Amino acid sequence: MKHAYLLFSLLTTLTYAQTDTVRLNTVTVSATRFVQPARLSPYQIETVSRERIAFLNQQNTADLLQQTGNVFVQRSQGGGGSPVLRGFEASRVLLVVDGIRLNNAIFRAGHLQNVLRIDPAMLERAEVLFGPGSTLYGSDALGGVLYFQTRNPDLSAGGTTFRPNAYVRAASATGERTAHVDLSIGTRRLGFLTGVTAASYGDVLQGANRSAAYPNFGKLLQYVDNASAPDQIVVNPDPNRQVGTAYQQLDLLQKVLFQPAEGIRHTLNVQYSTTGNVPRYDRLSEVTAGRPSYADWYYGPEKRLLTAYQLAVTRPTTAYDQLQVSAGYQAIEESRNSRRLGAATLKRQVENVGVWSLNADAQKQLGSHAFQYGLELTHNNVASTATRLNVKTGAITPADTRYPDGGSTLQTVALYLSDRLTISPVLNLQAGLRFTLTNLKATFRDKTFFPFPYNDIQQSPTGLAGSLGAVFTPTTASKISLLGSTGFRAPNVDDLTKVFESSPGTLIVPNPTIKPEYTYNVELSASQWLGDLLQLSGTVYHTWFENAIVVDAFTFNGASTVVYDGKDSRVLAPQNKRRAALSGYNLGATLRLGNALTVSGSVNGTTGRISDDKNTPLDHIPPTYGRASVSYRRAGVQLEAFTLFSGWKRIADYSPDGEDNGAYATPDGMPAWATANLRGSVRIGRIGSIQAACENLFDTNYRTFASGFSAPGRNFMLTLRLGK
Template structure:
């Protein structure tokens, strides 16, 4: 009996099956599933997809999950604070970029416009693989994927074929000047019909020390602890069940620029917490129309607390927002014919928002309860049905798909009254690839996307960044139309890709200044569907392997955005950026050098000019050089990194804190 790679909504698992082995998996060992909802060789996907696997994460030891994406082709990471990290893809971020964890939406009803910190609620040490599909995703995965989709797959326990066994590991990581102290432990059980994995991570981050002229940036450090568990059951030769739990909590996470620039004595997130529980049933059937079926039920709980008090102030403001999300998804993979397969399914998500605020007088101890940032009890329903079709003939392959999404948003607000809207969206995509030969491919795609308004758009009341926001009663979905032309190739020693894209954006939900209004010294804004614009850009990557174990690679990305309504640049467009990387691996050791760079960004929207995180005249360009090395003994692995060797003082565009200066980290892991 042969084994095939069976992909459900939440990862790669190996189940015995009666079907033939997927030939694409033999041609290229790297398999992606994000962009097409099925297993495909990376070279044959008609979009650009970037990946970071567990080996990549182990070698470079990124501090956080967002930082694991830094340097991937076309991905730019902004950091509002040390405990944040918001990736930009195709010039968009925040709630215009969809994040999935094991196939389940991380985006919820309170995801903010612009940079946010939510990707950092995924424990970097629990990750098995990350994928970034650029310029596509609304048809495949629904609302918010205007810029693309980031999918995070957590580690999978493995079945045993020769009896039961236990294994595990313990890891410790230290960084100079007390900037990081991390411990991680994992235990795994492998049996013939059951496999389990449990991991625990405890972390302390000291204040971030910047480059040659910045020094220590205080307060910026925080604490974090997380644990995760995953059980897999082989119910039969064709059916498997996965049950998983994830939990992460960050405490006392300072917003550095608020303290330094806006006269706050304390401004921090406490806690930032996420919990996810899910059960996934997968089965491989003999019937062609039900070749693979995956059903997932999930419950996700997100909590964000905030504490703030001004210098010389006497009132501590404590806010708490909680979102409970119930999800139910089903995906069916069908073999219509030898050259025609399809993925079809439904996705149902329901959010309930709880929001509160207490103003505490530190002199008298009195507590005043007020409306939270969002209307308490707001509900957000997200329901969709989709069908994706994968076609092949001669030297061509094609992707065609459509999704119908219906939303039900209801909230009660003192200023708006009872509000209920039911926006909807019907979107489609089409991609065509011409296979010049097995090593060279040309592709083009056209797709439209959307982002439905959420509770954050409609119900925000309070201080956000450097402004005061008030609620709005009626909004429409944001819409995009994306066109792309690209080329991919892979030979024994050389591989690469290049693409040009153009994205048109309509009905953008933007903050509009209420003329003459001011609250507590902050200008007053409200969100409206007022603007349209476009973003175009180019991306290229090249890798050369002249010798066994040696690889030299580089990438570059450029985005240009224009707001046609206000006749100015789009907000927060990243500068030209990229990476050059050289690495050598020899059996038990490895060494690599990395050069990260970004150009100056002085094409600024008015909102950028008003943002106190962006220097007057724009963000200067920068270059950072890092070195990494590792050594593997029998059961001990050592890794080390020397970061920012030249001690460059730099800041990624739009960030509220500078990058790390010259520093050293070491990591040791014991396996048993």
């Protein structure tokens, strides 16, 4: 088996670059908010088409992103997945769905699983814009933008069209059972699209084949049975089964499209996602004095409602050639529920966020200039409540809230302007500028649990972002681009107001004086087809990270320790204390062997260091990682053999005070790993298709860097599809 694996790796590591990602004739939406050829953009962009999404056939959107080989994903639980772009993660990466930002006032800087609440079954395309994207998208786009475009209803040239699709999928190692159905009904003017996806996941079975150096890494030897009092510690009969990773999710989508005349479209877009309880596995697996630390630690049902209206006009006027106006409202509910082993009370913290947004984007061609301009208005309202539930008596008492109990608001007003100047048929220049005004206010009403020295926190920082790029395309098979861009992130409610016991004896308190973070980036990209046989591509970049917000030692009323929840606690607070530099690269290639066979691969590397006397490692920096594949496609048959791989992350390269989670790694750090995987799809006439896959063929045990949760072991997947 070892020799077979080495042979597989040799065959598949020849190089990879997603074939629908870097071809010069593809289009992009994320780079301009309008459809444009990717060859005109100076940004590094990864695009995954609807057809590719269906073939990859992943259980959630985080897994979909990881399958590109160019996005790293951290995981803390079965229902989690936090994408990392060029060493930036969570609130420093912007999520956008159908042109509307999903980042809200309580996005935190650690690890986030919100991307899982986007249904991959209803995506038309997914795009990753790497590097600062604040010129178009404003705050939070320090490391990049994850842009998701959901499908639209199909209209008919005549009569009425009915286009149903459905699939069921089952997987062994994850215990997945998923059912999906969607239906598009369209006439010449009016279209309806309805989608429903229901999924249930069991406790994940991790790989059994471990390195001899770490024979027990990741094993769960015991867990807590809290079904009856008192809590019972149970010996796990199968230490590879990660008890406490099961969860359920339901996703709904409804779109109505009305086209009263050619060039005018009205779209009503309603999306709803909800989960059951999502256990926080990394916390549940923690051990203190040989016993589990927690009896309960779970996120309550995570609910996301998006209701949006969009007007799209492609009838040219003196002011614009294309116009898009989007108005949206989002309602988000999240909760944290925790109880230590043997404790009588369950602490329940609930956050409700309402987000109103308005976007207007216009494009106008004037001679050799392609101007784009727009505005964005957002309003976030945060309501935070907390209680303690006595699990023995059922009594409910008040508890300290995560965010100010008097409520918090966050508003932004932004204007931007960009220009693409065509110098010649082979050279264009692009420049853009964006100004953003942010206003945040939080009210501390109840001081029972903590004696805040203020009643309100308020600040109104401004942000200025810009970009300047040049794209040289000497032939239809060549592209060279140079880009300078900046990103910024204004402090949000989570940064500015949170009171949080990060660990026993350590308390994070608000700091009203923090300011926005900035990134300054320069990158060079090139792509070249050598005939129709071989494509080579690469990007190198360097990013300066300024005013970075970090949690560090602080004083409260002049004291470095306070009494919180009955015990002495060291005081910490968010502060602008960090300057850092990041450098990295992305290299890829695609080799076509005839019309049916393709060999491809990519590799990514990032380094990040804090600008201090010790050259301290920056957190969130993944090790070298990538993907390689051999694929075959002909006459309704698709086959792919591929590997995902990651290099070592040595413990010396972990951040000593960040979010790298060294406690969940080995004493030496996170070991290198590689998986061998097979998947295939066979079309059955016009009826549908059958898909089968075996992921992690050799049952390798591994964790992605910074994760407190081990990846699935050998995982057999079977999917039956009806329709397209």
